[in-house]
Amino acid sequence: MVKFSRYILIVIGILVASLAIPQLYWTMFEKVPVTTTVFYSCTLKDFIILGSEKTGPGGRMDPKGNNYTTAEYEKSMPLMFFRQLMADGNMPDSINGVKMEAASINRANSFFRFTPKKMLAPLPTLYPMLESESGKVNLVMPDDYFRIGSRMEFILAKTNMINEEKSVLFTNALKENGFAFPAKIISGIPTTRKSKDEGYFVTDSEESLFHIKMKKGKPYVARIETPENLGIVYIECVDLRTNEFYCYLFTGSNGIYVVMDEVYDLQRLPVEGFDPFTQTVRINCDLFNKCITVGGNYWLKSTAIDDMYEVVNTYEEKWTDKYERIDGKILSSLVPFQMSLSSPESAFINLNFLKSPGYLWIITNLIFTSLAAFILIKKGRKLKNIIIDLFLTALTGVYGCIAIFIFPNKFN
Amino acid sequence: MMIMKSIIYKEWIKIKGTFLAFLVLGLIALTIVFLRVRHDILFVDAANYWYSFLFRGSPYYMLLKYLPAVAGLGIAIAQYFPETVDKRIKLTFHLPVEENEILIMMHAFGAATIISMFLFFFLIFIAGSSLFFPSDIIIPSLISIVPWFLGGVAIYFMVSLILLEPIWLYRGLFAIIGGGFITFFYINASIGGYKPIIVSLLLLTALSSIVVLFTGYRFRKGEM
Numbered sequence: 333m334v335k336f337s338r339y340i341l342i343v344i345g346i347l348v349a350s351l352a353i354p355q356l357y358w359t360m361f362e363k364v365p366v367t368t369t370v371f372y373s374c375t376l377k378d379f380i381i382l383g384s385e386k387t388g389p390g391g392r393m394d395p396k397g398n399n400y401t402t403a404e405y406e407k408s409m410p411l412m413f414f415r416q417l418m419a420d421g422n423m424p425d426s427i428n429g430v431k432m433e434a435a436s437i438n439r440a441n442s443f444f445r446f447t448p449k450k451m452l453a454p455l456p457t458l459y460p461m462l463e464s465e466s467g468k469v470n471l472v473m474p475d476d477y478f479r480i481g482s483r484m485e486f487i488l489a490k491t492n493m494i495n496e497e498k499s500v501l502f503t504n505a506l507k508e509n510g511f512a513f514p515a516k517i518i519s520g521i522p523t524t525r526k527s528k529d530e531g532y533f534v535t536d537s538e539e540s541l542f543h544i545k546m547k548k549g550k551p552y553v554a555r556i557e558t559p560e561n562l563g564i565v566y567i568e569c570v571d572l573r574t575n576e577f578y579c580y581l582f583t584g585s586n587g588i589y590v591v592m593d594e595v596y597d598l599q600r601l602p603v604e605g606f607d608p609f610t611q612t613v614r615i616n617c618d619l620f621n622k623c624i625t626v627g628g629n630y631w632l633k634s635t636a637i638d639d640m641y642e643v644v645n646t647y648e649e650k651w652t653d654k655y656e657r658i659d660g661k662i663l664s665s666l667v668p669f670q671m672s673l674s675s676p677e678s679a680f681i682n683l684n685f686l687k688s689p690g691y692l693w694i695i696t697n698l699i700f701t702s703l704a705a706f707i708l709i710k711k712g713r714k715l716k717n718i719i720i721d722l723f724l725t726a727l728t729g730v731y732g733c734i735a736i737f738i739f740p741n742k743f744n
Numbered sequence: 745m746m747i748m749k750s751i752i753y754k755e756w757i758k759i760k761g762t763f764l765a766f767l768v769l770g771l772i773a774l775t776i777v778f779l780r781v782r783h784d785i786l787f788v789d790a791a792n793y794w795y796s797f798l799f800r801g802s803p804y805y806m807l808l809k810y811l812p813a814v815a816g817l818g819i820a821i822a823q824y825f826p827e828t829v830d831k832r833i834k835l836t837f838h839l840p841v842e843e844n845e846i847l848i849m850m851h852a853f854g855a856a857t858i859i860s861m862f863l864f865f866f867l868i869f870i871a872g873s874s875l876f877f878p879s880d881i882i883i884p885s886l887i888s889i890v891p892w893f894l895g896g897v898a899i900y901f902m903v904s905l906i907l908l909e910p911i912w913l914y915r916g917l918f919a920i921i922g923g924g925f926i927t928f929f930y931i932n933a934s935i936g937g938y939k940p941i942i943v944s945l946l947l948l949t950a951l952s953s954i955v956v957l958f959t960g961y962r963f964r965k966g967e968m
Contacts, residue, residue, distance in 0.1 A: 333954060334957045334958065337954045337957040337958040340952060341955050344948065348920075348921050352924055453934060454887075454934055456798040475790075477880075479880055489790035492875070522795075523799075673941070674933075679933075680937050681931055738914075742961075742962060742965065
């Protein structure tokens, strides 16, 4: 048992070292990462790239390699900088034959950003159901919250009691539409700071999609027809003043859809291979185009589409992988793996294991193992008594070496 | 059996004061937590209060965060520090009982005391929360506070290890590793964010219950 207690300490030591050493290393030596942003210009009919490896931080460039000054950049993005251009008197009267009016430009502009952390997070299971047709200008927060378990239940916050009447009313409305309890995903905009209330988009246990809201105190439920086996993994509702669509849907088959307003048609965006578990997406909408940028670890792919959802242009860029740069190469040759408790992809705490790329660390591990063997044998330890220690060092390199000397073996 | 009774009596004398102090402190903290919930619900309206928990991620129990850690530390010091003064624990090791057995008994008693105190706090927390909130708020809250309590138990195990270590250099090294280990339990996470790691933390804490045997052995063998 005493011997065993030592190995427990060594395992804890290895864990702590494999968390702390890489963290310390990155804090000291990490280079500022590239944060590229891509926009689509309706006047250039091309992309403008900001802050890439080629342009440098603060630089702007188009895919042909032309650089843009601030004034040129603002001029080529008139729908984004219309206020500035109007103030300077540089705003064109019309673009692509459409008359430019501040109100309509403003209404069409929207921005959506998704990172896996939004989905891989502990999400609430209680939501407020706002009244969507109160006849009042302002939206009002209700006194109760709903959950959809074995039925739909409204809980009054003040008393922490279930509002039985309302719960039965909504549960029956869901049942009439063939809802299979419980809900899997519930997505809405649970705030009064939005232009209107559209309730919630909910998937049931059979992954069918529903729209649920409250109209004049009565439930409104719509079952939305979706293609077979869509496998929705994430829904995010948006508050568009154009009323073009209700929400974005991400599916297990790597598709991005929008649910069109009123008609509930599912429109697939022409983007392939988007993995919401590891990749980010940014969608910039304006009067003429939507620019969809999917970002992976060391690459991005932008697709510009027109208002008919047809692709008008695409752009791809890759930059140097963290582990192909000198700072990453040095670390991955020194340590066999890194542990972390939090990760950029998830809001959950977990023991995340990341193996070092390449195989140089094997040599480092062998060096540490030989060093450990040399010191221990010189101290008069017999090989058979140190074999487990050496094995752990061979496996975990510098971490194991640190741990076996902090918790020395004095049992034989 | 006789030995066990005597050991429990001896250990109880050592930790009684500290234990009762933390018991009272914990009860005060819990009272403050729920008095505040009641006050805020009256003042900002229950629906708003729920809203800030659900959508702004502001929990009502932050006061409890480091309480288990301090309690674990305090009880470990109360129990093991006196043993290190003049190396008194050597007397214990000279009793006609297997050496490990005595240390295990001492340690098990200390751990049981802490765990029962924490369980008591935990039950009060659940009872208090269920007065004001539904399970949808209580369960994520429990996921958030369980690691803090496990951390308190782990601190007790780690500090015992450090205190019984006879060499100061190693005390420092153990403190670095122990300190790093304890940070696992106290990361700022969103409410319920600890869910995937809770079982691993429970396992690591359970395993670390016997690490004191390591320094106990070094102490006995006169490692200087």
